[in-house]
Amino acid sequence: MDVYSILTSYPDYNPTDTTTKQGAPMIFxxxxxxxxxxxxxxxxLSVGMGAGEALGSTLMKYSKFRPQKGWHPRAGMFTLYFLPxxxxxxxxxxxLPSASLVQVIVLTTLITHFGKRCLEVLFLHKYSGPIDPFTTLAIxxxxxxxxxxxSYLNRWPLPAPDGLFWLGLFLFIFGETANFVHHKILADLRGASSEYILPRGGWFDYVVCPHYLFEIVAxxxxxxxxxHLFALIALLGMAGYLLARSRRTLTWYRQKFPNFPSNRKAILPFLF
Ligand SMILES: NC(=O)c1ccc[n+]([C@@H]2O[C@H](COP(=O)([O-])OP(=O)(O)OC[C@H]3O[C@@H](n4cnc5c(N)ncnc54)[C@H](OP(=O)(O)O)[C@@H]3O)[C@@H](O)[C@H]2O)c1
Incomplete structure (x- = not known):
């Protein structure tokens, strides 16, 4: 038995048969x-992440919610983005040797996302303290x-790119670019200090976590x-987590800055 079939089993993939499940909008x-x-x-697991962050029971201890002691933030963050x-x-x-265009693009987006994060951790972000070891391992x-x-499920790709596929590529590039732009704004605001500054510029004028919003878009x-169904599960989990974290971040800013603009939201301009 193929060792991977222990994890999951898909019907035989036939790239010319568009009536199979692979031709459907979602692959189950x-x-x-x-x-x-x-x-x-x-x-x-996915839903639990957001729920844990919202309830505070598994609050991830890094950045504004970091512990006093822990691992070096750059080393911890690099590790958690490099392993994926x-x-x-x-x-x-x-x-890989016989990958189709669809497979190559899916792989490229995964590696680009985590590769971009590794580079940002090394060369862009300015951290002000440690990251909790358990949080590092969990993330x-x-x-x-x-x-x-x-990447494993990418063995059963769409038979050919369709309209939604190209929309996905656009959203990925747009989301990653806008996410980077807002990371750069934060790094520039901090300058040489290690203080937290009331963010402004870009969509920070509307929400405290625009970088989270664009991560969800990506x-x-x-x-x-x-x-694949699992991509939907992962997206819902991440979106739940980032929504919950952005609400906590908004509360944190309101407590830290007495002059915090009252109309600024957490992640969705004017709404949430
Ligand atoms: N896909 C997912 O499930 C998931 C989950 C979490 C995060 N992410 C993504 O990972 C990226 C980073 O997330 P994060 O939670 O680490 O973001 P973050 O808390 O906003 O921190 C990003 C960087 O900006 C600094 N910073 C934050 N607020 C600042 C302020 N007011 N003034 C000056 N510097 C400030 C932080 O420094 P300090 O370290 O000193 O706070 C850190 O270096 C985001 O794009 C997010 O979307 C994805």
């Missing part, structure tokens, strides 16, 4: 008992699971490119 696994259990567990790249490449090895595990499993792009 076969609903065997093992896959039902696997996808239920992945959904629970390793997982992505390893999971792609079996199909590293989640990202590695997401990237590795999406992952929506990856969903439209991959089209």
């Amino acid at each position: 696994p076969e609903w065997t008992t093992a896959n039902l259990a696997l996808y239920a567990a992945l959904t629970l 790249i390793v997982a992505t490449v390893i999971a792609a090895l079996p199909y 590293a595990s989640f990202y590695t699971l997401v990237a590795g499993f999406l 992952w929506l792009g990856i969903l439209l490119l991959s089209r």
Whole structure:
């Protein structure tokens, strides 16, 4: 038995048969008992992340919510973004030599996302303190699971790019670019200090976490490119987490800055 079929099993992939599930807007696994259990567990994990952050029970301890002591932030952050790249490449090895255009683009987006984050951690972000070791390991595990499993599922790609696929590529590029622009604004505002500054410029004039919003846009792009059910589960989990974290960040800013603009929202301008 193929070792990967323990994880999940898809019908035989036939790139010329557009009536198969691979031709559908979403690609689903076969609903065997093992896959039902696997996808239920992945959904629970994903939803649990946002719920934990919202309730405070598993608040991730980095940045504004960091502990007094911990790992060096650059080393911790680099680790948690680099491991997913390793997982992505390893999971792609079996199909890499004969990869289709769709497979190459999906892989490229995953590696670009985590590669961009590695470069930002090394050369752009200005950190003011440590990151909690457990948080580092938890985030590293989640990202590695997401990237590795999406790369593995990329063995069963869309048979050919369709309109949603190209929209996904656009959203990915737009989301990553806008996300970078807002990271740069934060780094420039901080300058040589290690203080927290009331953010302004770009969409910071409307929300406290525009970089989170554009991260969600980029992952929506990856969903439209991959089209696997797991990409939707991962997107919902990340969006839930980032929504919850942005609300906590808004509360934090309101407490820290007495003159905080009352109309500024958490992540969605004018709405949330
Ligand atoms: N896909 C996911 O599930 C997921 C989850 C979390 C984050 N992310 C993404 O990862 C990226 C970074 O997230 P993050 O939570 O680390 O962002 P963040 O807390 O806003 O921090 C980003 C950088 O900006 C600095 N910074 C933040 N607020 C500042 C302020 N008011 N003044 C000066 N410097 C400030 C931080 O320094 P300090 O370290 O000193 O605070 C850090 O260097 C985002 O694009 C986010 O979308 C993705």
